[in-house]
Amino acid sequence: MILEVDAVSKRFGALTALNRVGFAVDEGQIFSVIGPNGAGKSTLFNVVSGLFAPDAGRVRFRGVDITGLPPERVNRLGLAKTFQITNIFPEISVLDNVRVAAQSRTPESGRLVSLWRRPDVDGVACALLETFGLGARRDAHARDLSHGEQRYLEICVALATDPRLLLLDEPTAGMTPGETRDATALVRKVVLERGLTLLLIEHDMSVVMGISDRVAVLHFGEKIAEGTPEAIRSDPRVIEAYLGGGDD
């Protein structure tokens, strides 16, 4: 078990964004969290990745209690995430975006020598960009990439920190159905090749069903179902809450 979320609650004022949500992700699994907009999916990610401390409950990652640790500490333990709204370094080159992420794991990082030494991470960075088809765009400013390319760059940046667990928050948001299919296949391939565990938030059911080993469904901050994609697809509560809910 690589990640264990145990009865996590998070309130914002009167709004209960998460109410005793719990699940466990096994090493090497592709685990998806789905739910309509506003179900609390991004809040869940923000709690797991350290942006918010939960009001109640614990989060354990690789056996370490990470509840309330700040994002930089959680990341150093081997958890990287992408954001629902593209979150990259806009005014520097595509390659520099990935370099700054990759050098975070070099021996220089956080030590005094980092003031005068520049670790060579170009091999790792370029290989990642090639994987996501951005090799030819490496010298472009990140802001000049297309939306789809920026989504890929964001995944590259997260992967460059060499995580064990990758959290992707709606990676295909804003993509066309064709792009979504390609992106999903590519992500699945990379995750399998690197032996990563993937925790995926999706709002598009078709993405999830194709690649997930296990799916949890959030609705108004509560987990209403968890199981294999087949079981989820036929679960009446899910159909009622999600598919029949008029979303999309």
Added chain:
Amino acid sequence: MSVLGWRALLVFALLAALPLVPGMSRYYLLLAFDALLFGAIAMSLDLLMGYTGLVSFGHAAFYGLGAYATAILMERGVQSVWACVGFAALVVSYFATARRGIYFALLTLIFAEVVYTFFRYTQTFGGSDGIQGLPDATVLPGLVIDTPTRKYYLVLAYLLIAYAICRVVVASHFGRVLVAIRENEDRARFLGYNVPRYKMGACMISALLTGVGGAIYPMRSAFATPDLMLWTESGEFIISVMIGGLGTLVGPIIGGAFFTILRDKVSSIVDWYFIVIGGVLIVIVLFMPRGLLGLRRIFSRRAAA
């Protein structure tokens, strides 16, 4: 020397030849001193403004603390440049780190105003007169910084070292993280970087270089006064960085030198020189958003076309 590149070395060689120019007067050498000192400090501030994306309205405090460090030692008979610079570095790093809790306050006017008020309104270090009539500094026994030419070489050496340090830092692992923080602070945290530590480090280096610049100033002027820490001085550093071009290092050096020379020339003609400088700044911000160094791009684009 690969750090500097041949173009930078050429420029430094030309600057080193400046005192050899026929007819170079004492007045112009000291103006050149001021220009290079101001440029070096603007460059130090650029580490914060241009690379890390933090604006410091209190840099004059570090400058003034450095100047007072030298003045206090010289008043007590210590004339060694090394001792003065070392003492200034200690004083400035104490104020830049000792209280982590007020770290963000350091970047504000308030810190600078407190330091200014202390030096201006208490008699501890001479009040509004500051410390005057200092002797000449010595680099080595027998090598006294007494002529304008030697003073000029002192500031040139400081600029060369400060520039080399800045170049190495911005190209390093650390420098890359600073740029990432400027671009997107939150994302940098999610890559495992302890952002406040990096900001603090940038503030430290910038303050230290500024403090050492301040330490050199009394070696030229023979005094340190509270006016060196006035908020307008901090404003002039910021203006110099903007005139020259943020995030370029070389730009702010040019900006600082340009500002110093412009101020000197305009103020010798009219009293209200600030209106003229303000006008120049507005023109630069409107038409050259990348500063004076941004002109380089325009020319190189024309050459390419």
